[in-house]
Amino acid sequence: MSVTAAKGFTAAGIAAGIKENGNPDLALVVNTGPRRAAAGVFTSNRVKAAPVLWSEQVLKDGRLSAVVLNSGGANACTGPKGFQDTHATAEKAADVLGVGAIEVAVCSTGLIGVLLPMDKLLPGVEKAAGSLSEHGGEKAAIAIKTTDTVHKTSVVTKDGWTVGGMAKGAGMLAPGLATMLVVLTTDADLDSDALDKALRAATRTTFDRVDSDGCMSTNDTVLLLASGSAGVTPQYEEFAEAVRQVCDDLGQQLIRDAEGASKDIKVEVINAATEDDAVEVGRSIARNNLLKCAIHGEDPNWGRVLSAIGTTAAAFEPDRLNVAINGVWVCKNGGVGEDRDKVDMRFREVHIVADLAAGAETATIWTNDLTADYVHENSAYSS
Amino acid sequence: MSVTAAKGFTAAGIAAGIKENGNPDLALVVNTGPRRAAAGVFTSNRVKAAPVLWSEQVLKDGRLSAVVLNSGGANACTGPKGFQDTHATAEKAADVLGVGAIEVAVCSTGLIGVLLPMDKLLPGVEKAAGSLSEHGGEKAAIAIKTTDTVHKTSVVTKDGWTVGGMAKGAGMLAPGLATMLVVLTTDADLDSDALDKALRAATRTTFDRVDSDGCMSTNDTVLLLASGSAGVTPQYEEFAEAVRQVCDDLGQQLIRDAEGASKDIKVEVINAATEDDAVEVGRSIARNNLLKCAIHGEDPNWGRVLSAIGTTAAAFEPDRLNVAINGVWVCKNGGVGEDRDKVDMRFREVHIVADLAAGAETATIWTNDLTADYVHENSAYSS
Numbered sequence: 001m002s003v004t005a006a007k008g009f010t011a012a013g014i015a016a017g018i019k020e021n022g023n024p025d026l027a028l029v030v031n032t033g034p035r036r037a038a039a040g041v042f043t044s045n046r047v048k049a050a051p052v053l054w055s056e057q058v059l060k061d062g063r064l065s066a067v068v069l070n071s072g073g074a075n076a077c078t079g080p081k082g083f084q085d086t087h088a089t090a091e092k093a094a095d096v097l098g099v100g101a102i103e104v105a106v107c108s109t110g111l112i113g114v115l116l117p118m119d120k121l122l123p124g125v126e127k128a129a130g131s132l133s134e135h136g137g138e139k140a141a142i143a144i145k146t147t148d149t150v151h152k153t154s155v156v157t158k159d160g161w162t163v164g165g166m167a168k169g170a171g172m173l174a175p176g177l178a179t180m181l182v183v184l185t186t187d188a189d190l191d192s193d194a195l196d197k198a199l200r201a202a203t204r205t206t207f208d209r210v211d212s213d214g215c216m217s218t219n220d221t222v223l224l225l226a227s228g229s230a231g232v233t234p235q236y237e238e239f240a241e242a243v244r245q246v247c248d249d250l251g252q253q254l255i256r257d258a259e260g261a262s263k264d265i266k267v268e269v270i271n272a273a274t275e276d277d278a279v280e281v282g283r284s285i286a287r288n289n290l291l292k293c294a295i296h297g298e299d300p301n302w303g304r305v306l307s308a309i310g311t312t313a314a315a316f317e318p319d320r321l322n323v324a325i326n327g328v329w330v331c332k333n334g335g336v337g338e339d340r341d342k343v344d345m346r347f348r349e350v351h352i353v354a355d356l357a358a359g360a361e362t363a364t365i366w367t368n369d370l371t372a373d374y375v376h377e378n379s380a381y382s383s
Numbered sequence: 384m385s386v387t388a389a390k391g392f393t394a395a396g397i398a399a400g401i402k403e404n405g406n407p408d409l410a411l412v413v414n415t416g417p418r419r420a421a422a423g424v425f426t427s428n429r430v431k432a433a434p435v436l437w438s439e440q441v442l443k444d445g446r447l448s449a450v451v452l453n454s455g456g457a458n459a460c461t462g463p464k465g466f467q468d469t470h471a472t473a474e475k476a477a478d479v480l481g482v483g484a485i486e487v488a489v490c491s492t493g494l495i496g497v498l499l500p501m502d503k504l505l506p507g508v509e510k511a512a513g514s515l516s517e518h519g520g521e522k523a524a525i526a527i528k529t530t531d532t533v534h535k536t537s538v539v540t541k542d543g544w545t546v547g548g549m550a551k552g553a554g555m556l557a558p559g560l561a562t563m564l565v566v567l568t569t570d571a572d573l574d575s576d577a578l579d580k581a582l583r584a585a586t587r588t589t590f591d592r593v594d595s596d597g598c599m600s601t602n603d604t605v606l607l608l609a610s611g612s613a614g615v616t617p618q619y620e621e622f623a624e625a626v627r628q629v630c631d632d633l634g635q636q637l638i639r640d641a642e643g644a645s646k647d648i649k650v651e652v653i654n655a656a657t658e659d660d661a662v663e664v665g666r667s668i669a670r671n672n673l674l675k676c677a678i679h680g681e682d683p684n685w686g687r688v689l690s691a692i693g694t695t696a697a698a699f700e701p702d703r704l705n706v707a708i709n710g711v712w713v714c715k716n717g718g719v720g721e722d723r724d725k726v727d728m729r730f731r732e733v734h735i736v737a738d739l740a741a742g743a744e745t746a747t748i749w750t751n752d753l754t755a756d757y758v759h760e761n762s763a764y765s766s
Contacts, residue, residue, distance in 0.1 A: 047693030047701045047717070077689050079702065079718030112686025113719055215673045215687075216694045289672070289753075290598045290761050297762025303495025304598075306460050310430030311599050318430045319462065334430070335462030336496055370672075372755035378673050379680025 002137030002153035005164030006187040008033025008227025011136035013143030016124025018072035018110075018117055024143035026121070027069040028128040029183050030097060033227020038064035039196035040105065041203045043220035049076030049112075050086040052219060055105040058090070062192025064225055065103035067183055068093045068125060069144050071168070073110040073117075074179075076218040085116050092122045096129040107181045107221045109146055109168060141166035144181055147377065149257055154249040156242045161188040161230040163242045167250040179217035180207060180254060184246060187230035188239055198240040199224045206247035209279070212258040212368045214287040222247075255366045260374030263295050265350045265367045273359035277314035281354060282365035284308045292370035298345035300325040305354060306334070315358045322355035385520030385536035388547030389570040391416025391610025394519035396526030399507025401455035401493075401500055407526035409504065410452040411511040412566050413480060416610025421447035422579035423488065424586045426603035432459030432495075433469040435602060438488040441473070445575025447608055448486035450566055451476045451508060452527050454551070456493040456500075457562075459601040468499050475505045479512040490564045490604045492529055492551060524549035527564055530760065532640055537632040539625045544571040544613040546625045550633040562600035563590060563637060567629060570613035571622055581623040582607045589630035592662070595641040595751045597670040605630075638749045643757030646678050648733045648750045656742035660697035664737060665748035667691045675753035681728035683708040688737060689717070698741045705738035 004011050009031055016026040031038075040059045042052050058064070068089055075082045090104040097104075108116070141151040148168050155164040169180030184199075203222055224243065234242075255264050267285045272278035285291065288308040294301035302323045309321060323331035328343045330336075350369075368374075387394050392414060399409040414421075423442045425435050441447070451472055458465045473487040480487075491499070524534040531551050538547040552563030567582075586605055607626065617625075638647050650668045655661035668674065671691040677684035685706045692704060706714035711726045713719075733752075751757075 045690060045693040046695075046699075047689045047704075074686075077686055077714065077718055079716065082718070112684075112690065113714070115719075213672050215671055216690065218686075218690050218693060288598055289596050289757075293758050293761035296758060299762065301495075303457075303460055303601075306430045307428060307495065307599065307601050310428040310601060312429075316429075321430075331460065331496070333462065335460055335465070336498075370758055372758045374672075375676050375679060375753055375755045375758060378676035379682065 004137035005155040008229030010132040011140040013139030017120040026124040027140035027143040033229035035228030050082040051106040065099040069107040075108040144168040152253040182222040189228035202244040261368035263369035273315035278363035286367035296369035300343040320357040324353040387520035388538040391612025393515040394523040396522030400503040410523035410526040416612035418611030433465040434489040448482040452490040458491040527551040535636040565605040572611035585627040644751035646752035656698035661746035669750035679752035683726040703740040707736040
């Protein structure tokens with residue numbers, strides 16, 4: 001399944017020895033179909049990892065034959081040598097697959113500021129190419145894990161065509177994407193313009209609204225490859241909706257596996273004057289450390305929601321704000337509302353609704369609670 | 384000392400019963416000097432507590448005779464009743480002191496969204512007025528503590544005149560101020576315009592650059608009162624510098640007592656194109672949860688510094704960035720620099736220098752690490 005659910009794709013996931021513990025750390029996804037159309041969305045962080053700089057470049061002609069992904073090292077902040085390493089990785093994959101290097105995207109994830117062990121990575125590419133399979137999607141999804149506790153895949157099948165994908169990401173989830181690496185594939189027959197449009201529309205309301213810890217990665221990459229193998233060209237709207245569904249599903253899986261989290265928090269902003277206002281308020285709530293601690297403590301501390309809303313430039317009047325936590329309107333008209341003891345917070349999912357009473361627009365941001373486990377996991381990561 | 388170090392002030396701190404544990408929770412500061420000049424700086428949060436709305440109003444004529452401060456309840460998000468309670472508090476103080484209510488500022492700190500127990504607060508104001516003393520500054524500083532582990536005071540004495548003050552604040556420290564309540568006093572003979580100018584200049588580079596956890600309070604207030612009792616009018620520059628020193632000292636005390644923190648982090652941004660760029664980059668670094676966790680783990684993870692810089696709009700080229708941690712330039716020209724194992728992080732203070740190589744401006748932001756203790760303290764606060 002995963003990236004090989006759609007026809008016209010093979011994939012592999014192997015252990016190249018990049019990770020010292022011997023776990024799988026190299027994935028290869030190859031488009032074997034008649035089409036090689038592709039689109040990509042990348043981190044908006046201005047400090048971009050070498051593989052991001054490379055992949056942005058090679059995607060300019062809307063064509064990809066393969067994607068090499070490694071865990072065990074981000075190849076970010078590694079200077080000219082890091083970029084040469086990415087280039088060499090693409091060249092190696094191009095050689096063994098018989099394609100051009102500019103048809104090969106590269107994705108990396110792991111610690112920043114460390115050069116990749118090319119003596120292991122390059123033989124790994126050859127090894128991965130040797131184990132490519134139409135059933136390799138699952139292994140590829142496993143090989144891109146870092147601190148992920150589970151691998152993430154999703155598939156939507158429509159009338160004769162399919163969109164599938166894999167994702168990794170557990171820390172640094174944030175707007176403008178996350179350290180998420182995502183590869184989506186489809187056997188629908190579409191050109192790169194249609195892919196690009198559908199992918200941007202989908203990420204804008206899914207991955208871009210997953211904000212686990214407010215920290216934007218140097219390596220975020222979401223790729224969509226089309227093989228045309230199904231011989232079907234779906235209506236754009238139907239295709240875009242299938243891409244959105246897969247992105248939404250994968251985004252939810254990222255949130256549920258976020259580092260150290262014990263709660264998944266859905267922040268729904270309603271009655272905003274504009275969608276931008278709704279997103280700004282949602283992010284401000286989602287990034288408030290004090291609120292995230294309160295949710296961890298199962299404390300429906302709505303005052304921290306209001307204080308987060310108050311830091312934004314969105315249109316609202318303080319004395320018209322309403323806040324519900326798990327269905328109980330604990331804040332009405334900017335003041336005390338229903339009894340906060342009625343709020344049941346025992347379950348993993350917490351639903352916060354912030355009513356700005358300023359219009360008709362809405363947006364939903366997903367985040368996690370802030371826990372001692374998050375601190376522990378991220379205190380020790382590079383040690 | 385504290386607010387009574389300057390001549391022409393009395394103060395008191397008592398237990399009014401607002402806090403259920405019986406600790407001191409009400410402070411009163413009274414200007415007895417010939418002058419009653421005053422200035423104030425307040426939270427830029429748009430959700431403002433009732434005492435902030437009140438105090439902003441009464442300060443419009445640049446004149447204050449007294450300040451009532453309570454801990455044990457923020458009186459924020461409490462609607463019209465909350466504002467009436469603040470008004471009644473000022474009226475009560477005005478009555479017992481024989482001044483007008485519009486000469487009385489009110490400050491509150493504690494949980495948001497809960498009405499104050501006025502049946503305890505109003506008798507408390509009377510009790511505090513009965514124990515006013517020229518030596519009451521210390522007790523006043525103790526009575527405004529919430530989760531503070533120590534009370535904070537500072538005094539600068541110059542040639543015949545003095546600036547002194549007290550502060551509370553340990554959580555919610557952030558830009559646009561913090562939940563910090565600060566009262567400064569001086570016996571220098573200055574009008575409210577000079578006070579206002581000196582106070583704004585001082586807070587801009589001190590309290591405004593203390594950003595413990597990125598969360599802006601609904602209640603932040605910094606007041607400066609002048610009694611004129613010294614009969615001396617200092618040069619403005621000298622006075623402004625004394626105010627800055629007291630603010631700087633109190634700001635440092637806030638950082639050192641931040642909730643759950645084990646490290647005080649000085650983020651110094653150098654060679655920025657503009658001071659605004661330097662502040663934006665400093666804040667972005669100071670608010671990066673992943674970096675704050677790494678510092679907690681004594682891990683000189685400079686990649687997280689770069690990834691935080693990359694989210695800003697400041698002028699810089701990624702491949703010209705340099706980062707030092709505790710004096711070791713671990714990142715040079717956007718890549719790996721000196722050996723990170725040389726970085727000694729055993730001590731409480733950590734010094735991060737981010738060199739943008741884009742100009743000549745600089746700014747320093749102070750923050751803390753992110754710890755399991757922070758999570759624990761803020762998970763349980765309102766329970």
